[in-house]
Amino acid sequence: MIEFWLSAGLLLLAALAFLLIPLLRGRNAQAEEDRTALNVTLYQERVQELEGEHQAGILSAAQLQAGRDDAARELLTDTAGAEVGGKVGVLGRKVPLTAALLMPLLGYGLYLHWGAIDDVERARTFAEQPQSIEEMTARLEASVQDNPESAEGWYFLGRTYMAQERAGEAAKAFERAVGIAGREPELLGQWAQALYFAGSKQWTEQLQALTDEALKADPAEATSLGLLGIAAYESERFAEAIGFWERLVAVLPEQDPSRQAILGGIARAREQLDPQAATQAPPAATSARGLTIQVDLAAALKDQVQPSDSVFIFARATSGPPMPLAVKRLTVADLPAEVNLSDSDAMMPQLKLSGFAQVQLVARISRSGNATAGEWVGRSQPLASSVTEPQQLTIDTADGPAQ
Incomplete structure (x- = not known):
């Protein structure tokens, strides 16, 4: 914000210079004209004085x-190098001065009417990587308060609420997005999903109507399916689920x-239809068992x-x-x-360890928790x-900014 106002101030000074510099130059020219006129008057008086002395003998x-x-030589010497220009009238001085005074006020008023400083500030805020899902939620909540007609803002706020298992609030956010967009x-699919989980997984006529409408418009709508x-x-x-x-x-x-999670659901539904198929099914993916990590502290840091x-051990996607x-x-x-670490330790239902091919393991010591x-x-x-x-993981490096 400070950078914006500094830039605006520099532009204003440049604009004022175009108005005031010619006016100042005009004043210099006027002063030069006045001095020349005085020298001419003195010349005329000297000539009259000489003529009087001549007549008196x-x-x-x-x-x-x-x-x-x-006297003529003195006049030429005094007026040598003087600029010749038109006389600056009263109107010529008043108009630039009035414009110079009104320009800052006019510019500020026009920017308040047509400017978008709030949008610029929001863009700068969202350009910074949030450090937690709570910070992301706070940003989105502030965004929809400033711009309640943003369907995109309500949509992403609803998705964030769902990631935090706040289905009731997510349903309201998606409803607002539908009302705008x-x-x-x-x-419609996201709204129906939020309503389903907010209503303790009880199927209702409203849910059926929403999913039917979504799939009629787009038979491949993923959330509804x-x-x-x-x-x-x-x-x-189970057959319908499959x-x-x-x-x-x-x-x-x-x-x-x-x-992978959906394929696992299909396999479980098939087992329910044919229990004997479970004995013939291939073993579960090793990722379901999770990752085993042996965590230790470097000897040099024990003191x-x-x-x-607190020690936090977590896995995060290398690309995600x-x-x-x-x-x-x-x-x-x-x-x-x-x-x-396994899917049972997931922070968000939609983001599970088994859903990503490559991960990085991190162990962090934090005195503040x-x-x-x-x-x-x-x-x-x-x-x-x-x-x-x-996997062996040793805590041995000074922690920098959160990453």
């Missing part, structure tokens, strides 16, 4: 002519992190920490959202320790989320 004709020549299939599959599975209509989820898998990109300091996928909390007194910033940290190289061998 004091000066001869030759002396009169010599005096006139001396219209009944877009994706918005997934929600209908969940509702059918919860109602033990049908909806197979339609969903068919439209999802190959690299979508949710494909610089306290037994009660910055929030941890799975996390556990210990204390320095527990080290060395062996922990297991802040998982995003601390005193000491240890990080692993990127590794496959399905790896079965225990």
